[in-house]
Amino acid sequence: MIPTDTPWSGLEAGKVDTRRVLASARWNWFWAVMPRVDVAFVLQLADLPKPTPDLPMLRNLEIRFQTLPGGPILYIRLKDSAQLELFETLCRDVMAAGELAETEAEALERAIGRTFRWHYLLRGGKLEVLSEETQKGLIGEIEVLKLLIPTLGAKTTLTAWTGPSGAPKDFELKADCIEVKARRGASQPFVKITNEFQLADVPDRRLWLAVLAVDKVQPPHGRTLPEYVSEVTELLEQTEPSAIMDWDLHLADAGFDILHDYSTWRWIVSSPDFYAVTKDFPRIAAPVPLGLSSVSYALALSACAPFRTDWGAVREKLKEAEHP
Incomplete structure (x- = not known):
């Protein structure tokens, strides 16, 4: 009835x-x-x-x-x-x-x-706005997305964007993985690694660490999270409209809803610095000793300096692997 x-x-x-x-x-x-x-x-x-x-x-x-x-x-x-x-x-x-x-x-x-x-x-998603830390992390991943889309295409990039689903790495490509870390520019020169899997080796894939400074600022400076999101939406509308649904689904998985009010937070972000996570890179990686799990630690960027590279070099490696 x-x-x-x-x-x-x-x-x-x-x-x-x-x-x-x-x-x-x-x-x-x-x-x-x-x-x-x-x-x-x-x-x-x-x-x-x-x-x-x-x-x-x-x-x-x-x-x-x-x-x-x-x-x-x-x-x-x-x-x-x-x-x-x-x-x-x-x-x-x-x-x-x-x-x-x-x-x-x-x-x-x-x-x-x-x-x-x-x-x-x-299925259990959140109705409230994202926390400041989560906003920072999402903005960092969006900045890396903006580099990858023109390099690899929107479909390939969005398929590789696994961060919102809770995967160990933020981006998982055919022959490369990228872990993204957002930090405050004025903070101590460290990034927090939240578990032993984030910088663990993946068989037959290179691993890159991308580090960005994401800082909260007062109006009229900076941009809100929806403005960072809209920039990618507009890019997709101009270059690959068929990828917009994938983009929306990833944002939903990340907990972002355009209808939420983010006007009280404004952010500025730096260009990412890239590091090649190779054999001697300073890290605690899986497998860890028996009985230990969820190992988090602070990684000093000064110790990473010998492994620093530029986006141009990373881009060429990615292009070679995806389009041999």
Whole structure:
């Protein structure tokens, strides 16, 4: 039984019945009831995308493409009626994201991207803004992304960006790994290594350490985290728009949401310094003695000086490996 105070009230059960969400909407959004009396949210499409994009998998939702007599659709079906209020919020948020699009393809991309963000939140993601330390770390990784995208391409770079997923290294490429560390410029010349795996060797791959100074400043100086994010978004829009969804998914995994208010934090960031983590590099690396784990330590940058290299040399190594 569908409650009367929901957008689905009055729709006929036992068949696919729909009602347009908003007559003035740019795209074709519908409230729907599926044959099993499940409520759903539908985006009607002129054409199915090729290739068909990946769709999130949620415990209480079914998200699918389907071709009906009236044309193809993307639908989101609620499988747990107890979550009806939350589902309505999700649907309206997905529609709000899609309505910002200039084309149907972009509307679909935004709708799926927003659903992936809900996927992140519903599996235990955080609703609050990122902490200062997490913002610093994300800005550091974004600065390295900005170097890698023109060198390797957006798709390759975003596939390699494993930091948001909690992997031991921030970037894992075909023949190289990069660990990124953000530090305060005025602090003691050390970086914190948070576990024994961050600087551990990876078989058949070179390892690089990238160190950046990320400092909090007062307005009007510096930029907010959303401004650093927007810079990469604009770069992708100009060079590789098909990678924007991957970018959004990585940001969601990192806990970033553009709707959060980051206006009270402004940051300036240095260009990264690169170090080749080779055999004699100062580090505590896995395997550590039996019984020890989660080993963190401060690494003096002065001890790393003999291993310092420049971005140009690193870039050539990366290009050779990815495009032999």
